[in-house]
Amino acid sequence: MRIGVLGTGMVGQTLSGALARLGHEVVIGTRDPEAAVARTEAPRPGMSSFSEWHAANPRVKVATFAEAAGHGEIVFNATSGTGALDALRAAGEERLEGKILVDIANPLDFSAGMPPTLSVANTDSLGEQIQRAFPEAKVVKTLNTVTAAVMVEPQAVGDGDHHLFVSGDDPAAKREVTRLLQEWFGWRNVIDLGDITTSRGTEMYLALWIRLMPATGSPMFNIKVVL
Amino acid sequence: MRIGVLGTGMVGQTLSGALARLGHEVVIGTRDPEAAVARTEAPRPGMSSFSEWHAANPRVKVATFAEAAGHGEIVFNATSGTGALDALRAAGEERLEGKILVDIANPLDFSAGMPPTLSVANTDSLGEQIQRAFPEAKVVKTLNTVTAAVMVEPQAVGDGDHHLFVSGDDPAAKREVTRLLQEWFGWRNVIDLGDITTSRGTEMYLALWIRLMPATGSPMFNIKVVL
Numbered sequence: 001m002r003i004g005v006l007g008t009g010m011v012g013q014t015l016s017g018a019l020a021r022l023g024h025e026v027v028i029g030t031r032d033p034e035a036a037v038a039r040t041e042a043p044r045p046g047m048s049s050f051s052e053w054h055a056a057n058p059r060v061k062v063a064t065f066a067e068a069a070g071h072g073e074i075v076f077n078a079t080s081g082t083g084a085l086d087a088l089r090a091a092g093e094e095r096l097e098g099k100i101l102v103d104i105a106n107p108l109d110f111s112a113g114m115p116p117t118l119s120v121a122n123t124d125s126l127g128e129q130i131q132r133a134f135p136e137a138k139v140v141k142t143l144n145t146v147t148a149a150v151m152v153e154p155q156a157v158g159d160g161d162h163h164l165f166v167s168g169d170d171p172a173a174k175r176e177v178t179r180l181l182q183e184w185f186g187w188r189n190v191i192d193l194g195d196i197t198t199s200r201g202t203e204m205y206l207a208l209w210i211r212l213m214p215a216t217g218s219p220m221f222n223i224k225v226v227l
Numbered sequence: 228m229r230i231g232v233l234g235t236g237m238v239g240q241t242l243s244g245a246l247a248r249l250g251h252e253v254v255i256g257t258r259d260p261e262a263a264v265a266r267t268e269a270p271r272p273g274m275s276s277f278s279e280w281h282a283a284n285p286r287v288k289v290a291t292f293a294e295a296a297g298h299g300e301i302v303f304n305a306t307s308g309t310g311a312l313d314a315l316r317a318a319g320e321e322r323l324e325g326k327i328l329v330d331i332a333n334p335l336d337f338s339a340g341m342p343p344t345l346s347v348a349n350t351d352s353l354g355e356q357i358q359r360a361f362p363e364a365k366v367v368k369t370l371n372t373v374t375a376a377v378m379v380e381p382q383a384v385g386d387g388d389h390h391l392f393v394s395g396d397d398p399a400a401k402r403e404v405t406r407l408l409q410e411w412f413g414w415r416n417v418i419d420l421g422d423i424t425t426s427r428g429t430e431m432y433l434a435l436w437i438r439l440m441p442a443t444g445s446p447m448f449n450i451k452v453v454l
Contacts, residue, residue, distance in 0.1 A: 081373075112309045122434070158453030163387030193438045201435035208348070208392075208428035211420045216454060223450040227442060 001169035004029060004072025006065055006087050008036050009043070011148045013053050015078055018152035020059040022184055023159055027061045029068025031090065036051045037062055058183045069095040070108040074102065074180075075137075081107035081126050082119050094185055100173045103127050103199075104143045104151070106206050116202060127167060127199025138173035141199040142181070142190075146207065147219035152185050154222070162222040163189045167198040191225065231256060231299025233292055233314050234306035235263050236270070238331055238375045240280050243303055245379035247286040249411055254288045256295025256318065264289055294307045296322040301329065301407075302364075308334035308353050309346050312360055317354060323364040330354050330426075331370045331378070333433050342437045354394055354426025365400035367394045368426040369408070369417075372436065374446035379412050381449070389449040390416045394425040418452065 001024045005016045008030045016028045030036045039050040040059055054062060061071075069091035071073050079087040084105045088096070107126040108116040120126055127141035140165060143151045154160045165188050166174045181187040193201060213219050228251045231244045235257045243255045257263045281289060289296075294432040296302050296318035306314040311332045315323070334353040335343040347353055354368035369391060370378045381387045391414050393401045401419055408414040420428060440446050 027407070117349050121431070122344050162451075162453040190437070191442050193435075193442050198438045200440040203435035204348070205429040207431035208420075211425045211428040212418070212452060215418050215420050217452070217453060221452055221454050224389075224453050225439060225443060226389040226451050227448050227449055 001025070002071055002073045003027070004068035005069070006030075006068055006075065006077050006091060006093075007016050007105075008050055008062075009078065009080060010047065011151070012076075012078035013050075013057075014148035015076060015104075016060045016108045019051075019184065020057060020163050025071070026059070027063050027068040027071040029063055029065040029087075029091065031065065031087070033062045033064060065090040066092050066095060072099065074100045077101060077130065079105055081105040082109060084126060085129060088130060089135060093134055093136065096134050099137060100177060101130070101134065101137040101139050102138055102143070102177055103130055103141045105201055105203040106144050108206065118198045118206065121204055122200065125197070125203045127196050127198040127203070129167065130220055131196045138168065138170040139196055140166055140168040140173050140177045141169070141202060142177060143197065145202050145205055146222050149220055150220060154185060157220055157222050158224070160186060160188055162224040163191055164222075165191050165193050165198075165202050167193045167196055167202065169196050189224075228252070229298055229300045231295035231297070231302040231318075233257075233295055233302065233304050233318060234332075235277055235289075235432060236305065236307060237274065238378070239303075239305035240277075240284075240378060241375035241379055242303060242331075243287045244280075244305065246411065247284060252298070253286070254262055254290050254295040254298040256290055256292040256314075258292065258314070258317065259288045260291060262384045272393055281344055291323060292317040293319050301324065304328060304330045304332050304357065306332055308332040309321055309336060311353060312356060313362060315357060320361055321365065323361050327397075327404060328357070328361065328364040328366050329370070329404055330366055330368045333371050333430055335433065342359070343453060345433065349427065352424070352426040352430045354423050354430065358396065358406045358423045365397040366423055367393055367395040367397070367400050367404045368423065368429060369404060372429050379451055381414050384447055384449050385451070387413060387415055389451040391449075392418050392420050392425075392429050394420050394423055394429065396423050416451075427443050 109119040131139040336346040358366040
């Protein structure tokens with residue numbers, strides 16, 4: 001499958017690498033591909049630089065936001081939440097038209113230090129903002145409730161016995177994303193929360209997630225809905 | 228134990244009834260006790276009126292907010308979130324001083340219809356507002372992530388294999404509340420999220436909870452943190 005991934009951070013790298021290893025044709029998009037490939041400093045301790053990552057993942061093509069979006073039959077928004085709308089505008093509305101746009105971003109605002117707050121919450125959400133800005137794209141909000149390593153390997157936590165959520169206005173697009181997440185990564189338990197306004201629920205859950213991480217001692221966790 | 232419960236809604240009724248059945252001396256507080264006891268209309272379909280509930284739970288004494296707070300060695304805030312600060316002011320700062328104040332309320336705002344939004348979120352929380360307004364009380368935020376029936380019977384959901392959270396500035400108060408919740412209701416898995424600012428996490432989780440309820444078809448659920 002031809003897949004476009006917008007954003008070269010930890011989420012974009014993890015997702016692109018995993019999808020390329022599964023044999024997909026992945027193009028990862030960024031504002032300035034040459035600058036990204038030349039980047040040798042690690043974004044944070046313990047992470048490799050983008051140039052190291054790129055050397056280790058040669059099947060992933062690095063290109064502009066527009067090229068990645070144009071390439072993808074399906075497009076993932078893996079940018080930082082506060083940069084998402086700008087990145088998607090650079091990708092271009094016409095290259096997203098009619099496509100499934102999987103929105104993984106969380107609108108985390110680190111400007112006042114740790115822990116972050118949300119730049120949009122409560123009466124709106126990033127998922128809704130994106131759907132309003134790109135009405136011809138089929139926005140499906142998902143994967144934003146787990147750390148990157150869990151997105152592509154749910155079995156790494158509790159043997160995969162936990163839940164993921166999808167939000168979106170297009171039921172067929174949600175079913176297709178649910179099917180792909182099962183097929184690609186083995187996500188067994190996906191709950192359809194409803195229309196794109198339900199993105200508020202999973203984005204606001206981040207306020208609990210960022211406090212569970214220090215309490216559990218690791219980002220390798222997820223929640224299971226117990227009935 | 229002498230226990231004060233502020234608020235005569237579903238949460239106050241369920242909690243007071245369960246604690247009285249365990250043999251505790253429970254006083255439930257409300258603005259106008261005579262009016263509450265005379266109330267024969269059900270607050271919503273399927274619920275009994277307060278007078279019916281009171282007849283079925285004669286061991287729970289109905290009194291003012293101030294009397295309930297003065298009576299309790301420990302006090303529960305089970306008011307509606309938007310009325311919590313007014314109710315606590317009516318209870319009186321001097322009657323809360325030095326006591327554990329268990330804050331169960333969520334700041335749900337139904338004024339714009341369903342689903343509700345939060346009247347405070349993201350950069351503040353009801354738990355923090357209460358701790359700031361009553362600095363001599365030991366505020367412990369907990370139980371606000373589950374429906375009333377699950378609060379007092381965690382085994383009713385997934386055999387009790389799920390999590391509750393506590394937030395608060397006083398570690399000894401959190402330990403005591405954790406111990407009481409285990410002893411009274413059998414809560415086995417309680418995660419200490421940290422200081423009272425972590426109330427933002429559990430209050431904002433409500434935005435997910437209110438969408439999980441229609442998705443799962445019932446309020447009888449909770450989340451388990453899976454590692």
